[in-house]
Amino acid sequence: MDDKPLIYVLSDSVGETAELVIKAGLSQFNNGNYRVQRVPYVDDRKTIDDALQLAMEEQALIGFTLVDPELRTYLNEQAAVKNLEAIDIMGPMLNAMERVFHRNPHMQPGLVHKLDEDYFRRVEAIEFAVKYDDGRDPRGIARADLILIGVSRTSKTPLSQHLALKRLKVANVPIVPEVAPPEELFNVNPDKCIGLRINAEKLNDIRKERLKALGLDDHATYANMERIHQEIDYFDDVVQKIGCNVIDVSHKAVEETANTIMRMMK
Structure with missing residues (x-):
């Protein structure tokens, strides 16, 4: 018992x-x-x-x-x-x-x-952000109000959730040199895409801290500066091909980036 x-x-x-x-x-x-x-x-x-x-x-x-x-x-x-x-x-x-x-x-x-229309839209947006997080299903790209793209550790997931609270359906797609971006990304209106850029030094610091938190060696390839520059260069090529807007998130909090995106969308 x-x-x-x-x-x-x-x-x-x-x-x-x-x-x-x-x-x-x-x-x-x-x-x-x-x-x-x-x-x-x-x-x-x-x-x-x-x-x-x-x-x-x-x-x-x-x-x-x-x-x-x-x-x-x-x-x-x-x-x-x-x-x-x-x-x-x-x-x-x-x-x-x-x-x-x-x-x-x-x-x-x-x-x-009170379960009004606004409440249901917010819940739907949150569920959407979870379902189409980290590029797990590219079909969400066509249905999204907004698509966030960026290399690993640019706050794509928390930013998607924050924007969902503002009733935006957000999908996010990681950019990795070894994996071609989904074709759907190049077929949507580029105004719906936002690239999240970060400078190499800041990304290096973030990734080292992430590796330490996981109990791993902070000299792993994930935090290697040569690898980071390779990822950022590839990201720049992708966003140039899409023709989307880019926000530098190097020194921005999630809330600040979200506010910038909301202003851009308006």
């Missing part, structure tokens, strides 16, 4: 907020050695009764976010009757805000995670 502490998370929405708060508290005690069981979309007393019964049998802790004051009161009362520890995450905050703002809350579950 699993002897890890069990926490039931009850919510009238998906339970993400409650779980995050519970996990933040738990991190101060047992470094993740616990189990969390969500009970989402709680909208009646029967669901509460069932969850409390399970919590009694498992000797579990309860955390909950319920905006309906009647259900909140019922859960608190029944937990006290059953001698269960129940943490009301939302109730005290709503009550305090109501007193300060002199307004009644909307009492609508899930408003913080």
Whole structure:
């Protein structure tokens, strides 16, 4: 039998907020050695009764976010009757805000995670960036809003994810002298491509640190200056053939490069 502490998370929405708060508290005690069981979309007393019964049998802790004051009161009362520890995450905050703002809350579950069109576009863009990361499927090039190309360690992946949060579908393609770029790269509108250039000295430093982090010799070919110059020269040939814009990322943070790209796209 699993002897890890069990926490039931009850919510009238998906339970993400409650779980995050519970996990933040738990991190101060047992470094993740616990189990969390969500009970989402709680909208009646029967669901509460069932969850409390399970919590009694498992000797579990309860955390909950319920905006309906009647259900909140019922859960608190029944937990006290059953001698269960129940943490009301939302109730005290709503009550305090109501007193300060002199307004009644909307009492609508899930408003913080309202699934509107913007939300779905962002999720779709993130999934796209993961699927077409590192040139793993060249078919994504034709479907992308933006294609990033560059040699290894030019922040193509984190930049793709950052731009995905801005609802852009981004594919990225590594440029390696021994591997011909996918033909799709030369068939798309060059305005959709951005080359990420980096100077040789900066790339050498980054790659050496990467090798050290992996426990490898920093004199490997990957960080060899002659090899790096070869890769950069090949990258320059590729971007010239495509005819795309190039950004020097040698001394730019991901956020700064992303902002530059957004301005270029506008």
